Amino acid sequence: MSGSRDPLRALEELLEVIARLRGPEGCPWDRAQTHRTLVPYLIEEAYEAAEAVADGTAEEMQDELGDVLLQVLLHAQLEAEAGRFGIGEVADALRRKLVRRHPHVFGEKQASTPDAVRVQWEEIKGEEGRFRRERRGPTLVRAAKFVEVREAEGRPIPVGTRLRLPEDVADPEKLVAEILVEAAALARRLGCDPELSLQRFLAREEADG
Known part of the structure; x- marks a missing residue:
């Protein structure tokens, strides 16, 4: 794949397809969708795209990124139909x-x-000064961002305080997964919900800056 396809023309043609799907003679399923009904698909496609980026082929990544783009365009099309904004305004704001x-x-x-x-x-x-909506994303994603920001600020989260640092890690992903599962087991033994515990911790830390 050389990437020689004219991106502007390709997007124009894609926008025409989206508008037709949502049009009077379009697809009954697409015409019935709302922002709310599309949200689960947006989340699902984002996760699938992340997996493709992490360990998929170029073809898989292209396909999954297209599915994410579809969700973006559908939401923008809904707003365009309501007369509030379209994909042009989304791109310009970005x-x-x-x-x-x-x-x-x-x-x-x-x-x-x-x-x-x-x-x-x-x-x-x-x-x-924009309105900051309460963050409701996956807590592990939030935690990873929190750690990244703290490191960038020169205030890294210490490692080894509650975890035993291994001398040699042959499979880092397996090690991290085992630690997370053990943390979930510990939370259950202590009568805590691991998701809520992490949410509350991050909320406190983010509020304190």
């Missing part, structure tokens, strides 16, 4: 956000390392 949050590329600020960029990104995000 472009403005990327320029605003990369002043080291599009402005005069300096950020020469990934950690410096991450800290700057979070600072700009905090200064934007």
